[in-house]
Amino acid sequence: ACGTDDSEPAADAETTGDEQAQDGAQGGDLVIAQLSDAVSLDPHGSNDTPSSNVAYNIYESLLVTDENMELQPGLATEWEAVDDLTWQFTLREDVTFHDGSEFNADVVKANFDRILDEDIASPRSFLYEMVEEINVVDDYTIEFVTEYPFSPLPAHISHNGGGIMSAEIIEEDYAALEDGEEPGSVINQNPVGTGPFVFESWTSGEEIVLTKNEEYWGGAPALDSVTFRVVPEGATRLADLETGAVHVSDPISPSDISRVEGTDGIRVNQQPSVSLSYIGFNAEKEPFNDKLVRQALSLAIDKDQIINGIYQGIGIPAIGPLAPDVFGYDEDVSGLGYDVEEAKALLAEAGYEDGFSTTLWTNDNQDRIDIATNVQAQLQEIGVDVEIEIVEWGAYLENTAAGEHDMFILGWTTVTGDADYGMYPMFHSANFGTPGNRTFFATDELDSLLEEARQNPNQDERQELYSQAQEILVDEAPMSYIHHSEFLLGVSEDVEGLWHHPTGIMMLKDVSLNQ
Amino acid sequence: MLKFLGKRFVQMIPVLIGVTILTFSMMLLIPGDPAQIMAGESASPEQLELVRERLGLNDPIPVQYWDYLKGVLTGDLGDSIRSGRPVAEEVFGRLAPTVELAFYSTLLAVFIGLIAGVISAVRRYSVTDSVIMFGALFGLSMPNFWLGLMLIQWLVIGAGWFQASGWGTHQQMILPVITLGTAGSAIIARMTRSSMLEVIDMDYIQTARAKGVSERVVVYRHALKNAMIPVVTVVGLQFGSLLGGAVLTETVFAINGLGRLIINAIRARDFPIVQGGVLVFAFLFVFVNIIVDVLYRFLNKRISLN
Amino acid sequence: MHEEISMNTVDPKQTQQLDPNIVRFKEFWKKFYRNKSALIGLTMITILILIAIFAPYLTPYEPNAQNYDALLESPSFEHWFGTDHHGRDIFTRIIHGMGITLRVGFFSVLIGMTIGVTLGVISGYYGNWVDTIIMRLMDVLLAFPGILLALAIVSVLGGSINNVIISVAIFSIPVFARISRGSTLEVRELEYVEAARALGANDLRIIGGHILPNIMSPIIVQATLNIATSVLTASGLSFLGMGAQPPTPEWGAMLSDGRNYMWDAPHVATIPGLAIVVVVLAFNIFGDGLRDALDPKSKN
């Protein structure tokens, strides 16, 4: 069902490339101001957005997702489930790496072997932990055998963590590992992929420069080069954008929208994301072990006020955990809504007529602190006395994983675009703590629904299972789902063809600069 | 003098060891695990275990420290947990902007601070004095980011004279230097003023006046030198603290300096980077303090060096 | 009433019967009282303290009352200092935040100063290995990133206001230590110190009676300035989970909040900054006056 004709998009890409070459909107250095520096250009060795943003242009995955989170061919032209446990991918044949080496099934196997290698301890390995075996069928066909039936595998394959790098640097990197270097140290210095841009230089903490890949199989990009520059302060990024020092400011804050819109030559680029922000309740602790209390609190929080008050209207109010673009999202599930009276009634029913006192944790992220401040005031109205505690990120992760919290604010991004990734880690009983379930909420019913859904090969049936799961999650309210944020970029009018992927990655292949 | 310097450089060793021990124990004390921070909101326990094992975080603490120390002694500061890059590369890569920024800002602070302080002291209780004093307090109380952003608004966006981010060209360097220099000059000005007031009534100032020395020379040559000890101390501290990281300014002006590196490393629990950075700080600090002590002696020959 | 006191002390017969300590204090007070700037400073501080105490009666709004219909409004008749990003009245928050800000600023400086000056004077006075040990310890403390220490304190002791004060105080110890040491090195060589030694004065007396009074002036300057630094540092700590947690109207935190709205609504950051300026100004004016009052040569 997912397979599409391989030749078409490739042909498209080539023609567009050619046209652009003739248009004259060629060349130029696109400068992007980013909040923070990439951590690692080893696609197996990082999972932060700045790294992905850069890596996405150097490496390619077998599959990609489009702006609607639909799977599209990448380095693989076709994919199909051979049986419950086996997925087969047909690879593109005319691809070479930046170092001139050839792309084929052996390279793909080497890549996935590396991700799954325990010595590498790749932070991406969880994406493929169900993969048991990788078989090279022939030069351009490869087979993934999973431990148990796992239907979202193509979605996981599409993740940029599955970016393919040259077999040679993998070997070099292993050699360095033998010499006592950290894994990825070679790849980091000299990343080699098949993507539209070639790594040029990286000044740690300052900037990364990529140049165009003239030999790109999809046609050379219009830009000569791309520079990712680190500008941590929002106001400064904006100033840089206004003065033309950079072309893209990633991100801008909602309060800056009016300023950007009011300035000539720059515009706002808005893109709904597949992320969720939520306030979790520790379901193992009193009084949050009581469904009524959780519901009451959810009911008492006006999400619109948060979105309008804090995000200046940017973002989509969340009903359940999944964003609309994610596969498995059910628009018919209705949320608890906002109803203070109902909330009071439920609290009374649960035995807390006079409310109670509790704490709300947030990490030191200004948006989250603002949400906490707002929620505190809102909950005051139903008599719940909330004390806000800011906890520094490292401690926050550790202490929430250990279940020391009452209520907490956190987010989640369904990077694969598939509901499995959006729900299984967060709500399955197997994932208490660090793997993602920090509300410690689980029911047997939900557990089995989520298990079944990830194994069922039929997408329609899966959709149905996820609908049920969402119903349960809304009703049980292990968390108050706040909103799905929207990415905001400040972009110069000179920039054409830029789009933003719902996972937060900027797509630069087709960008051109008018100067 | 040489003996003194030699002694002080030897004393640097326990200071550096002390700093590493302190940093090390603090890192152990605070919650948060680099593996987990790297993994983010979700990470399987097995995964975390693997990373910890690889990084040696499961070894007994003394062993970890000893391993670290062994590395340092052989000139290896280790690798960053996050990026895998050698710590030395990361840390020394940021040294230049930090040192330059600190140096120029201190220079500016000393220049403005001394002049303002002296004028303030000489024109004690005058309008000039009050204006300078108010300006100084204003410069000090407004945090760096406020001043920095205001300067960006006026001089980058408004006038278009400078560049908002980066470090290297004049257009990039002037604003951060002003931003940082302002707070420093405020402290120096206040300190200079008060020290000058202590000195200006002394008999030897009268002697100088009796020679017919012009008031400027009285002030700058006779009084100032005698008033310099607290000022030099403050300058040293100022310079030191700037070396130790002007995080806010580095952030506002997107300067790739040590301060930001360390803060980010602390947040990421990137122990090797923190250790490496703190070591470099300590080294710079001790160095600055040695200079200050030598200056004491230079200013007042009665102060003995040891 | 003060007038009376000052008249009394002129009469030598009267003073004879009084405890010399009282006399001394009265004289200091008299001088202090005559000193305009000290008086202005003290009055300002008193007013600030009174404002802090009576905050609830002085303000038109609740400090934490949010109003999402009036976000980031510029100063107006309704909201004298405008509103912040939760629509809270900044004037009200400034007034309510006075107490905590003063407390953090004052006590952290007091503690840091007391310990720092003690260490610094001891170090400068004794020199040699005492100096070496203390100053090298201070080097360690200076080089050590404060945020690490703060994190450790939160995780061990928790994040109360008192712990913030302790952390900020610890950061400022080496500063005071170095300043007092520098001046001590200078003063200890003076002949009147030698004279005190010739009298048989012990070290404590020499330090307390001869060195400290003569190095007070840079210490006063540093202390009064440090109040600003302390308030700003403390606000940085609130993001690590220390001290005043939102929505407490602590000035430093308010100022940091404003950072996100520098382009849109600069008043959100500027006003708390100005409020800090006022407090620091009060203490500095007071400090200058104190310096003058302690200086036997100033008579005005």
Add this chain to the structure above:
Amino acid sequence: MTEKLLQVENLKISFDTGESLTEVVSDVSFEISHGQTLGIVGESGSGKSVSARSIMQLLDKNAVVDKRSSIRFNGEEITEKSEKEMRKIRGKDIGMIFQDPMTSLNPTMKIGRQISESILIHEEVSKKEAAVRSKEIMHLVGIPDVDERYEQYPHELSGGMRQRIVIAIALACSPKLLIADEPTTALDVTIQAQILELLQEIQEKTGTSILLITHDFGVVANMCENIVVMNQGRVVEAGTTKEIFSHPKEDYTKRLLAAIPNLHEEKTAEAKAKLMKIYSGTQEKILEVNGLAKHFPLGRKATLKAVDDISFEIYRGETLGLVGESGSGKSTTGRAILRLHEPTYGETIFNGLDINKFKRRQMKNMRKKVQFVFQDPYSSLNPRKKVEDIIGEALDIHKLAKSKLKRKQRVEELLDLVGLDRSFSQRFPHEFSGGQRQRIGIARALAVEPDFIVLDEPLSALDASVQAQIVDLLEDLQRKLNLTYLFIAHDLATVKKISDRVAVMYKGNIVELSDSEELFENPVHNYTKKLLSAIPVPDPHYEATGGHISPDEEEEISIDGQKLTEIRPNHWVLQ
């Protein structure tokens, strides 16, 4: 053009002491013609220094000069001049030697620089030339080893050297008027003679007028044509020197003249008896100094042997006078004995125990018994303490006052003893005259009722009558309490009067030691002879004979490798 160089009329100066104005100079008038020397003598604290400073317009901030006062210099009214105009006059037209040499020198500036600065301001010369001239002047005022001293800082010099530096600064630009406020108090008589001669030479050459404030009538007699006598802020008598010396009109002047110590006075029987006891060995030794030395590092490698291996003993109840060339190590000896300077080597045996081996506790007990009066009174007083506390501190330390009231009473008693007003107890050191400060130092030393006091030039800033009063006090105390003094002074007449025995120091060594009569009558060592011959005679009729040795012909007196030997009974000489 007026004939007079300086005319002071109706000078009235008050100090704002906080509550009220205290008038310290009332209606003072005097004048000086070109080339003339006017002496101002008078009681300590009578307003001499204040008047002198007012001519320079360099009064303390809290001083108020009455509107009607007039000071005319060269026909121009100084009181109306702006600071800028004054600056042109200061240093160039009027040079001033301040009374307190230590605090008058910038502690962080090299000696040479402080002198050459003056030349550089007022004359267009190169730095090099200025340096050469500065060194010349330093040589003229009798500073030895000029090249090294040029690079030193004030604290490295002896009291007398500092004073000569101050003089050199004032003379640097050959001013028309030189105001010399007690310029020779810290100088031994040879150097004093040399300086006075220098002043006269300059006066002859350039026609400089001199306003000389002094307590030393010998100096007055030698130098001044006219004198003004001041008491309690007023001029009580003025006239030519001869007239006033021979026919003083006012009581105060008479008293002052009568109090001048006489070099030829006979020892009393009592004093002689004391000497006998000492010589016969029946008197116990209180202090024995054995091979004491104090060396200072001097630049690179070189050391200065300020005190070079000296030995002597002091007996209980006696006064040992210590005289000698300025810079010969007298103060250093005193300090080394008290371990204010750690001696380089040697023993100091006090009451049978070596002080240099004492621990803290023992030191403290010792400090109660041994006191020191500093040569430089001003810098030895904590500027932030009131006199009451400065003196009271000694009582506190050794817990000598039972109650606050007792302490206060005792302090007032001590002030009375040294002739200071009780109300002064509430003042700070900078509010005093030189002589008053000196007496505060003495009062502080006496406070703990010590057994032994080192008095380093305790009387140099006092006028003859107060001096006599203090000397009486010291002798009285000695008699009553069996006190022992090591009395360092330049005024040989006083030394002779007060001392039982006298030691003469020269270049870090004791060159001669004997009882005072013997020493003054039969000096043996060349240096002693030279010293005694230079004593100025307080009689204007006694014409200075020019027998003085001028600095150029001064021959070195070698003392290398010599030993102190007893050439006559109880008369030791370095040979």
